[in-house]
Every structure is written in structure tokens, then in C-alpha cells.
Amino acid sequence: MVGEKSxxxxYTFLIYMFLYAPIIVLIIFSFNNSKSRSEWDGFTLKWYADLFKDKQILTALYYTLGIAVLSSIIATAIGTISAIGIHKMKGFNKKLILNVNYLPILNPDIVTGVALMSLFVFVSMPLGFTTMLLAHITFNIPYVILSVLPKLRQMPKNITEAAMDLGATPGYTLRKVILPMIKPGIISGLLISFTLSIDDFVISFFTTGTGVSNLSITIYSMARRGINPKINALSTLMFAVVLILLIIINIKDKKERGIKNETI
Incomplete structure (x- = not known):
């Protein structure tokens, strides 16, 4: 038994090393005084200072965060309402809608990107911030629906009917009964949407216009000329922000569970 546990x-250690070793190397070399990716030439913070002086990166960061925040919020609102509607459906119609919802997820990003670009060109919509935002909302919605639906299935059956029998209006039931119970699924959908929006390259590349570029496109264009240490610094900061957010969410979740257990 001891040998099996060891x-x-x-095995677990090796898997995590395989996943996180590249990130660790990236973080270490973001503090390297040299541009070399193979030799250590002393500790420095100059790449972080240069990062915040680079107008191209800062502009890309502005568009990235703006589109990520807006698209995740809008997609979460639409996806949550859609999930509630799908949950109430039955039979063939429900299966059909669910299968349609799976298509954008299973579809290759390049196909989705080209299709959205063709649509925007067909309706004579200039490619730019608006088209990229609409594209991000489009591919985020299915993920929100898939995050919220399991929480809706976990709800007690006929709970909405019970609330309305006690005098609650449909709107009040939605706000005070349904949404609080599916809140973890909504938050998960929001975080997934935000992460996917920041990470996306292919769809953004096909739906952006002149003067509008997110971080993934900017980093790609910079990497073609050679990896700049500023990219390492930027990636390190993004990793740190995501890690801090996850820690805060986990701490908050534990506190909420502790309050619920004390109440019970």
C-alpha cells in the first residue's frame, strides 16, 4: 500500500511539473537581465518597467480587458436566461437546442472566426471593436449555458411553483429563489467567459479591424520578431492576477460553506 501511494x-508530481514547468521558466526569465532565454545574467525589474512604457502593449491591454469584461457580463446575462429557458423545455425541442448549443464549442475556432467575419462583411459592419465584442459574446454564451444548466438540474423540483403558491411573483421568484441557488454556476460561467475572451486569438484575429488589437494578437505579432522579455513580464503579471483571483474566490467559497454549515 505504501508503494502504491508513493x-x-x-505520478501526480510529474503531471504538475509537466504542466507548470514552462510557466515557472517564463516567470524566472522575466527577471533575467539579459534577453537570452538560455543564460541567466542577473536579477532585474527593467522588463516590467519597459512593459508599462510600451504604448502598443498598453493599448492592447486596454482593448483586451474592455472586451473581456463587457463580453463576459453580457454573455453571462444572456446565457443564464437561456439556460433557465432550456431547463424548462422538454422532449425533442430541448435536445435540439442543447445540440445546437454544443456546435460553437465543438466547431474549430478558425471556422467560427471566418464565419463571423463573413457575416459582418455581409451586413456591411466595419470590422473593429464592436465586431470583436460581438464575436466574443457569441462564443462565450454556450459555455455560460453549460455552466448554469447543472445547477438548475440540482434545484428541487417544483420550487418555482411552490414560491408562486406562497404569493411570489415570477420576477421575485427569479431574483430571490432561482438566481441565488444557481449563483455558483453563474460565477463559473462568468469566469470562464472572461478567461476565454482574454485568451482568444483566432476569432479575434478574423473579426478585428485597423487600430484594434488585443493582447493575443499583439503578442503573436511581437513573437514573430523574436520573444521579447516584456512578453515574459506581461505573462507573469497575468498569471499572478489569475492566481490571486482564484485564491480570493476559493476563500470566499469556503467562508460561504462555513456559514451554511453553521446555519444547518
């Missing part, structure tokens, strides 16, 4: 621990 093997499991070694």
Missing part, C-alpha cells in the same frame, strides 16, 4: 504521489 507511485501515485510521484
Amino acid at each position: 507511485l501515485k504521489r510521484i
Whole structure:
């Protein structure tokens, strides 16, 4: 038994090393005084200072965060309402809608990007901030629906009917009964949408216009001329922000669970 446990621990350690070793190397070399990716030439913070002086990166960061925040909020609102509607459907119509919802997820990004670009060109919509925002909302909605639906299935059956029998209006039931119960799914959908929006390259590349570029497109264009240490610094900061957000969410979740257990 001891040998089996040790093997499991070694296997788990190797898996995590495989996943996080590139990130660790990236973080270390973001503090390297040299541009070299193979030799250490002393500790420095100059790449972080240069990062905040680079107008191209700062502009890309502005568009990235703006589109990510707006698209995730709008997609979460639309996806949550859609999930509630799908949950109430039955039979063939429900299966059909669910299968249609899976298509954007299973579809290759390049197909989705080209299709959206063709649509925007067909309706004579200039490519730019608006088209990229609409594209991000489009591919985020299915993920929100898939995040919220499991929480809706976990709800007690006929709970909405019970609330309305006690005098609650449909709007009040939605705000005070349904939404609080599916809140974890909504938050998960929001975070997934935000992450996907920041990470997306292919769809953004096909739906952007002149003067509008997010971080993934900017980093790609910079990487073609060679990896700049500023990219390492930027990636390190993004990783740190995501890690801090996850820690805060987990701490908050534990506190909420502790309050619920004390109440019970």
C-alpha cells in the first residue's frame, strides 16, 4: 500500500511539473537581465518597467480587458436566461437546442472566426471593436449555458411553483429563489467567459479591424520578431492576477460553506 501511494504521489508530481514547468521558466526569465532565454545574467525589474512604457502593449491591454469584461457580463446575462429557458423545455425541442448549443464549442475556432467575419462583411459592419465584442459574446454564451444548466438540474423540483403558491411573483421568484441557488454556476460561467475572451486569438484575429488589437494578437505579432522579455513580464503579471483571483474566490467559497454549515 505504501508503494502504491508513493507511485501515485510521484505520478501526480510529474503531471504538475509537466504542466507548470514552462510557466515557472517564463516567470524566472522575466527577471533575467539579459534577453537570452538560455543564460541567466542577473536579477532585474527593467522588463516590467519597459512593459508599462510600451504604448502598443498598453493599448492592447486596454482593448483586451474592455472586451473581456463587457463580453463576459453580457454573455453571462444572456446565457443564464437561456439556460433557465432550456431547463424548462422538454422532449425533442430541448435536445435540439442543447445540440445546437454544443456546435460553437465543438466547431474549430478558425471556422467560427471566418464565419463571423463573413457575416459582418455581409451586413456591411466595419470590422473593429464592436465586431470583436460581438464575436466574443457569441462564443462565450454556450459555455455560460453549460455552466448554469447543472445547477438548475440540482434545484428541487417544483420550487418555482411552490414560491408562486406562497404569493411570489415570477420576477421575485427569479431574483430571490432561482438566481441565488444557481449563483455558483453563474460565477463559473462568468469566469470562464472572461478567461476565454482574454485568451482568444483566432476569432479575434478574423473579426478585428485597423487600430484594434488585443493582447493575443499583439503578442503573436511581437513573437514573430523574436520573444521579447516584456512578453515574459506581461505573462507573469497575468498569471499572478489569475492566481490571486482564484485564491480570493476559493476563500470566499469556503467562508460561504462555513456559514451554511453553521446555519444547518
